[in-house]
Amino acid sequence: MTTGFYSHPDCLLHEMGEWHPECPARLQAIEDQLIASRIDALIERDDSAPLADEADLLRVHTRAYVDFIRSHAPLEGHAEIDPDTSMNPHTWRAALRAAGAAIAATDAVIAGRYENAFCSVRPPGHHAEPARAMGFCFFNNVAIAARHALEVHGLSRVAIIDFDVHHGNGTEAAFAGDSRVLMCSFFQHPFYPFSGADHQAANMVNLPMAARTKGMEVREAIDMIWLPRLHEFKPEMVFISAGFDAHREDDLGNMGLVEDDFAWITAQVREIADRHAKGRIVSCLEGGYNLSALGRSVVAHLRALAGI
Incomplete structure (x- = not known):
């Protein structure tokens, strides 16, 4: 099976200060582990990440919000968007490139060029709501790609898998109540952004997890709750918001x-995709801030995607 690997140098140029955990070194740590693990030659690199255009963004975000982010891009220094999220002169282009990579990966997977793809991009996206940036996120890469699959390619049903220590509130806000989308997530609760546990829409399968929850408990919950819903839904494509900050080494x-x-x-997600979606998966990097754990976890994720 062929796994595409999307990234772009523009994604390294966005930074929010030397103190900030969402830093360019995250992508460099992934690159280092790809080489160290010797799987770099077993995946297919694709640098054809275009800049997302306004029509792509407007499938998820409001025009006023897109204009707000564009207008706040500084010529120098940093512009604070929220207490955790700021822009430098390269952020606008990096955010467009991250969303564009997710769209390009979606096109390539639907066209059959790759069976699945991983987008090693930043800034991340799953906290970005239709009209608000937050949690290091500006544009919701996975939501934009999923809407592209639905509205440009005409798919009828897509699943979104969100594994991250933080709830993907932005993705939930974009799709709550949309019967074409089934979103399955787990996250630490109570924890930032303090959402996802209550008043779930019918198409949201959220698994709030207590602090110090270990992998076996997460696996059991996924097996009992996610997988039956996913098989019942029979998605035509699967998108993953892949956050690795639930790793035990991530502070x-x-x-x-x-x-x-x-x-x-x-592997469970791939089995769902193989059975119902012709194997079609697009995964996009979200969290993961311990650099060593992040790199090792992405390699494990890629091995499972590629079946190696």
């Missing part, structure tokens, strides 16, 4: 997963 969360857990989750 931004307090969960206890390890690389094997991310590989197991990915």
